[in-house]
Amino acid sequence: MGKLFAVVLTIITVVSTAFFAARTWWLPVDISAHGHAIDRQLMETMVSSGVLFVLSQLALAVFVWRYGDRDDGRRVRTFPGGVTPMVLFATVLVGAEILALTFVGSKVWAGIYQTPADPGSLQIDVQSEQFAFYFRYAGADGAFGATHPELINEANENYFGLDPAHDVSARDDIVVPTLTVPVNRPVALTLRAKDVSHAFYVPELRIQQDFVPGLAIPLHFTATRTGKYEIVCTQLCGLGHYNMRAFIEVVSPAQFDQWLKDKAAQQ
Amino acid sequence: MNPPATPAAVTAHHHTPPQGFLRKHVFSLDHKVIGKQYLDLALVAVCTGMLLSWLMRFHLAWPETPIPGLAKLSPNGAAGGVITPEYYLALMTMHGTIMVFFVLTTAPFAGFGNYFLPIHVGAEDMAFPRINMMSFWVTLVAFLVLVSGFFVGDGPPLSGWTAYAPLSAVGKDAGPGQGVGQTLWAVSITLFCVAQLLGALNFITTTLDLRTKGMSLARMPYSTWAWFITSVIGLIAFAVLMPACILLILDRVAGTSFFIPAGLVISDRLQPHAGGSPLLWQHLFWFFGHPEVYIAILPGFGIVSHILPVFARKPLLGPRVLIACLVAIAFLSYTVWGHHMFLSGMNPFSATLFSVPTLIITIPATIVTLLWIGTIYGARLRFTTPALFCLGFVSVFVSGGISGFFLAQPSIDTYLHGTYFVVGHFHFVMGVAAMFGIFAATYFWAPKMFGRMMSETLGKWHFWLTFVGVYCVFMPMHYLGLAGNVRRYSAFTDDYLKPLIPLHRFITIAALFTGAAQLIFLFNLIRSRFRGPRAPDNPWEATSLEWSTTSPPPFDNFGGRPPVVERGPNEYGVGSGARGADYLMQAAAAPPGVH
Numbered sequence: 001m002g003k004l005f006a007v008v009l010t011i012i013t014v015v016s017t018a019f020f021a022a023r024t025w026w027l028p029v030d031i032s033a034h035g036h037a038i039d040r041q042l043m044e045t046m047v048s049s050g051v052l053f054v055l056s057q058l059a060l061a062v063f064v065w066r067y068g069d070r071d072d073g074r075r076v077r078t079f080p081g082g083v084t085p086m087v088l089f090a091t092v093l094v095g096a097e098i099l100a101l102t103f104v105g106s107k108v109w110a111g112i113y114q115t116p117a118d119p120g121s122l123q124i125d126v127q128s129e130q131f132a133f134y135f136r137y138a139g140a141d142g143a144f145g146a147t148h149p150e151l152i153n154e155a156n157e158n159y160f161g162l163d164p165a166h167d168v169s170a171r172d173d174i175v176v177p178t179l180t181v182p183v184n185r186p187v188a189l190t191l192r193a194k195d196v197s198h199a200f201y202v203p204e205l206r207i208q209q210d211f212v213p214g215l216a217i218p219l220h221f222t223a224t225r226t227g228k229y230e231i232v233c234t235q236l237c238g239l240g241h242y243n244m245r246a247f248i249e250v251v252s253p254a255q256f257d258q259w260l261k262d263k264a265a266q267q
Numbered sequence: 268m269n270p271p272a273t274p275a276a277v278t279a280h281h282h283t284p285p286q287g288f289l290r291k292h293v294f295s296l297d298h299k300v301i302g303k304q305y306l307d308l309a310l311v312a313v314c315t316g317m318l319l320s321w322l323m324r325f326h327l328a329w330p331e332t333p334i335p336g337l338a339k340l341s342p343n344g345a346a347g348g349v350i351t352p353e354y355y356l357a358l359m360t361m362h363g364t365i366m367v368f369f370v371l372t373t374a375p376f377a378g379f380g381n382y383f384l385p386i387h388v389g390a391e392d393m394a395f396p397r398i399n400m401m402s403f404w405v406t407l408v409a410f411l412v413l414v415s416g417f418f419v420g421d422g423p424p425l426s427g428w429t430a431y432a433p434l435s436a437v438g439k440d441a442g443p444g445q446g447v448g449q450t451l452w453a454v455s456i457t458l459f460c461v462a463q464l465l466g467a468l469n470f471i472t473t474t475l476d477l478r479t480k481g482m483s484l485a486r487m488p489y490s491t492w493a494w495f496i497t498s499v500i501g502l503i504a505f506a507v508l509m510p511a512c513i514l515l516i517l518d519r520v521a522g523t524s525f526f527i528p529a530g531l532v533i534s535d536r537l538q539p540h541a542g543g544s545p546l547l548w549q550h551l552f553w554f555f556g557h558p559e560v561y562i563a564i565l566p567g568f569g570i571v572s573h574i575l576p577v578f579a580r581k582p583l584l585g586p587r588v589l590i591a592c593l594v595a596i597a598f599l600s601y602t603v604w605g606h607h608m609f610l611s612g613m614n615p616f617s618a619t620l621f622s623v624p625t626l627i628i629t630i631p632a633t634i635v636t637l638l639w640i641g642t643i644y645g646a647r648l649r650f651t652t653p654a655l656f657c658l659g660f661v662s663v664f665v666s667g668g669i670s671g672f673f674l675a676q677p678s679i680d681t682y683l684h685g686t687y688f689v690v691g692h693f694h695f696v697m698g699v700a701a702m703f704g705i706f707a708a709t710y711f712w713a714p715k716m717f718g719r720m721m722s723e724t725l726g727k728w729h730f731w732l733t734f735v736g737v738y739c740v741f742m743p744m745h746y747l748g749l750a751g752n753v754r755r756y757s758a759f760t761d762d763y764l765k766p767l768i769p770l771h772r773f774i775t776i777a778a779l780f781t782g783a784a785q786l787i788f789l790f791n792l793i794r795s796r797f798r799g800p801r802a803p804d805n806p807w808e809a810t811s812l813e814w815s816t817t818s819p820p821p822f823d824n825f826g827g828r829p830p831v832v833e834r835g836p837n838e839y840g841v842g843s844g845a846r847g848a849d850y851l852m853q854a855a856a857a858p859p860g861v862h
Contacts, residue, residue: 001650001727008735009662016666016742025746025770027682028763041678049672056665059640064658069580069647076581076840077645083585086641090633098626101676106619108678113615130442130533149530150537161532195533196434196441197545199610199685203751203763206682212545212612213433214528230761234685234753236427237434238442239353242756 002068006061013057017050028204031229031250033184033222035206037108044104048097112207117188117220122181125190127159128198128211131240133231134159137174139264145170152194159194174263179248182256183226191217199235202248210235223250284822294404296396297822301403302382303716308407309374309705312365314789315414317782319362326350328768328775330758343422353443355757356425360444361417363428364452367559368459369410371697374705375566376501377406377466380494382716384470386813387491389479389830389854391823394472402465409458412451421446427755429556432526432548436518437540440533453516460509463501470498479812481832486853488811488836489583490708492590493569496597500558500565503601508555511548518543549611553604561600563697564664565593567704568635571657573836574711575639577809578654579646580849581840584638592631592638599628609677610684618677625675632668636661647840651807652726656707659734660700666738667696670745685755688748691741699737706733709792714806718818719799725791729784736781743774808850811836815854830854 019025030039079086125136125144138144145160145167152161162170181187191200193211200219201208209219233244251259285291295301325334333348344354385393393399416423425444426435430452439446474487474495487495514525522539526548529541568589576583583589605613605621639661648654670692673679683689706729713721752759752767759768805814812832816825831854838851 001655002648005650005655005658008731012662012735012738012742016738019743019746025750025767027749028751038678038682041676042673042682045673045676045679049669053665053669056636056640057662060643060658060661060665063640063643063646064648067579067643067646067648069649074647076579076647078581079584079641079644083588083638083641086637087585087588087634090637091630094630094633097672098623098629101672102619102623102626105676105678106622109615109618109676109681112678112681113618149532152532152537154535195531196437197431201685201751201753203682208610208681208684210611213531214543214545215612217612230763232753232761236356236431236755238445239351239356239425241356242352242758243760245761 002064006065009057009061009064013054013061017054020046020050029225030206031204031223031225031227032206033224034108034112037111038206041101041105041108045101048101052097112221117218118186121186121188121220123188123190124179124181125160125192126179126200126211127192127194128200128233129159129194130196130238131233131244132177133179133198133200133233133244133246135176135179135246136160137176137260137263138169139172139174139267141169141172143169145173147192149194160192172264172267174260174267176263178246179231180256180259181223181248181250182253183223183250185253186220186222188218188220191219196237197235198233198237198244201232201234202229204229205248208234223248226250226252294400296392296400298381298385298393298396298399299716299820299824301399302378302380304403305373305378305381305406308403308410309370309378310789310792312369312373312410316362316365316370317785319358319365321779321782322350323355323358323362324775324778326355326757327759328772341417350757352757353422353425356427356755357417357423357444357448359755360424360427360452361413364413364456365410366698367428367563368456369406369413371563371701372463372559373406375570375701375708376494376497376562377402377463379490379570379705379708379712380470380497380566381466383712383813384491384494385473385477386816386820386824387488387811388474388477389482389812389825389832390473390477391825391829393469394477395469398465399469402462402469405458405462405465409455409462412458413455416448416451416455419447419451422448424449424452429552430515430548431552432515432518432543432545433528433531436515436526436543436548437531437533437538438519440536440538442534450516450519453512453519457509457512457516460505460512463505464509467498467501467505470494471502474498479829479832482812482853485587486832486835489572489586489589490566490569493565493572493593496593497562497565497569500597500600501562504555504558504562507551511551511555514551515548546608546611546613549608550604553607554601556607557604558597558600560693560697561596563701564704565596567660567664567701568593570704570708570711571639571660572635573811574653574707575642575657576837576839577711577807578649578651578657579642579839580649581642581646582837584641586835586837589635589638592635595631596628599624599631603628606675606680609680615677622675622677626672629668629671629675636665636668651710652721652723652730653707653711653807655727655730655734656703656710659730660703660707662734663695663703663737664700666742667692667694667700671696682751683748685753686748687744687752687754690754691744691748694741694744695737699741706730706788709788711807712813713792713795714802715813715818715820717796717799718802719795719797720802720806721795721799722791725787729787729791732784732787733781736777736784739777740774740781743770746770805852810838810850810852812853815852 524540524543527540527543602624
């Protein structure tokens with residue numbers, strides 16, 4: 001029975017690890033300026049914890065194989081050196097791994113979430129609601145109109161609660177259901193929620209952030225590759241949660257300027 | 268209170284069991300009956316929870332295929348047998364709530380703890396038998412209130428077991444299931460907290476005050492140590508969740524705004540609330556929620572540390588280190604709740620702060636794992652079913668713990684948060700591992716509780732199918748997460764998710780098979796309870812006090828003569844090494860009058 005356990009556990013360990021190693025299912029292509037740092041951190045964690053995973057499962061398998069009761073009157077033996085070296089070993093090994101991961105990882109995190117956006121960033125306001133995203137560009141005046149929740153009206157497509165009648169800066173705001181950004185230019189989003197919590201997640205951008213009602217949450221990134229990618233909601237928001245999505249289109253600067261002009265003309 | 272030591276005191280404490288059926292089997296004050304009631308409730312709950320997961324998994328793999336009979340059970344949620352998106356989320360909410368609260372908390376902690384903690388310390392009963400009975404009946408009411416959510420007009424709640432505000436707080440406007448169903452959820456959890464607080468007080472008092480002569484804290488079995496530490500965690504954690512749930516109820520029914528900020532427009536209606544904070548709910552919930560993970564798993568640590576030496580026929584390596592690690596984990600469990608909230612909109616500086624203790628908690632967890640593996644070294648392992656489940660526990664706990672390395676780091680959580688990677692992680696580490704602990708405990712203690720042996724053949728089939736099955740179900744979820752597969756989706760309609768559907772089908776098939784394998788356990792448990800061969804007093808040649816009394820124990824556990832303890836529970840592999848003589852019981856001789 002012990003040998004069977006050892007064999008089954010070894011097979012489980014090898015097969016599980018093989019799919020990670022072969023990258024059968026893996027992260028999509030990275031299209032962000034910061035993503036390589038996250039991917040490297042993920043890889044380092046994958047390798048170091050993968051080694052720990054394989055070693056501990058195999059140690060378990062080997063000991064179970066070796067130390068079954070054969071009823072031969074053999075006396076039991078204590079682990080060589082007893083418990084103290086084991087505790088020291090675990091503390092030093094895991095402690096070193098934690099230190100290494102934290103030192104590198106907290107820099108990666110800080111680079112994305114704790115640094116302010118580049119002052120020259122393209123500013124975009126994002127409104128989330130059950131079950132859609134809307135994106136607002138400041139328009140020609142470069143200023144966003146103020147938002148008034150009591151003016152939010154789905155039928156009039158006033159998703160942000162703008163007041164163009166009284167608010168000059170709101171008049172040229174461009175509101176669209178797709179996020180269009182120029183490639184290689186820093187983008188600064190302000191995330192707002194109209195009703196309940198939602199989240200902004202673009203796997204290719206390696207970025208994720210909750211929308212929280214009552215808060216305007218900043219988030220910034222730079223997309224480095226043109227194309228069309230999905231933005232999905234990852235915070236449970238109600239029955240249409242699975243269907244809450246938008247697209248991000250990363251285009252060349254020239255295309256972006258043209259697009260913005262076209263949209264401004266339609267306002 | 269000192270344990271009775273003089274013969275006069277012994278006689279004075281000799282209690283006779285109640286005679287009436289109700290007092291004996293239903294409204295019993297006997298901790299053993301209450302323990303079994305908790306376990307029976309957990310059994311009903313786990314069957315319900317698993318059935319819900321079957322429905323979810325089936326729907327994810329074949330979203331268009333009608334499920335036979337479901338339309339009759341739920342005409343609104345599954346018209347024509349096809350699960351609607353809101354019904355899917357309701358199944359998920361109920362699955363999570365039932366499993367976390369009514370299975371993973373009640374079975375390993377309230378159930379086995381109630382039955383065995385007093386016996387392990389040599390007491391006749393819990394310190395407060397009436398409070399103990401109340402704790403069970405309040406738990407039962409909480410369960411019934413929760414399940415009644417399925418049958419209310421606007422449907423069961425769908426905001427997940429975490430019930431994030433404001434979705435859970437604003438009421439009917441937020442969509443189906445957010446009316447009465449969500450209120451019932453909050454009431455149920457409030458009641459559950461009351462029950463667990465009563466239980467925790469009882470466990471702590473019993474451990475500290477009712478230990479028999481010679482039973483120093485250091486001599487307590489490790490399962491009892493774990494239950495004791497778990498009670499301390501529970502006392503603090505449930506004391507936070509209970510007021511949080513009451514505030515949630517007030518937001519829903521009394522017009523308060525604890526968790527609802529101003530300016531929310533839901534269903535085209537400006538909500539009449541102002542000044543609340545959705546993040547406050549998250550902080551309160553996870554301040555309970557993360558310690559709750561340890562409430563679920565620490566009894567498993569204790570059970571494995573208790574059972575493994577019995578079948579290794581050698582002492583547990585480093586028992587004092589084990590207890591130090593359990594205490595360290597309990598303490599650290601209160602410093603890590605923010606790792607659920609890295610991306611929640613709280614100050615990103617605090618993510619680093621919460622990340623460090625989260626990573627540090629892996630040190631005691633690693634040490635405990637090494638203690639178990641080190642205990643197996645040089646052992647003479649007897650491969651009984653409880654032993655196999657202990658070995659399986661170590662393996663799945665390692666698998667689940669390792670993926671914690673990823674999620675503990677905010678930079679990686681940026682990508683993996685909200686994906687199936689998280690689902691795979693917590694199912695391994697607190698779901699499957701805790702269930703393996705429950706299985707090990709059941710096979711190990713059933714002879715004592717029911718006086719009958721369970722079938723080893725069926726037990727081993729159950730183990731092998733479950734062990735391989737859980738890896739087939741939960742390991743692929745890590746792959747899905749790496750591919751960015753979002754959790755809590757009732758269908759995968761996104762372009763990038765469609766290629767992952769075959770892997771979802773594989774998981775579903777594995778889940779259906781693994782679930783079906785649990786029928787072997789159910790059959791074995793029920794049949795042996797009534798038809799199994801009679802169990803001897805000490806079938807496993809174990810040392811702790813429950814094996815010094817009869818199977819099942821008499822009403823007052825030791826026939827009115829409390830045992831006198833002479834040594835700790837770790838005396839295995841002593842003597843000649845020949846079978847039957849390689850261990851020393853904690854109580855030197857069985858107390859006279861028991862046999």
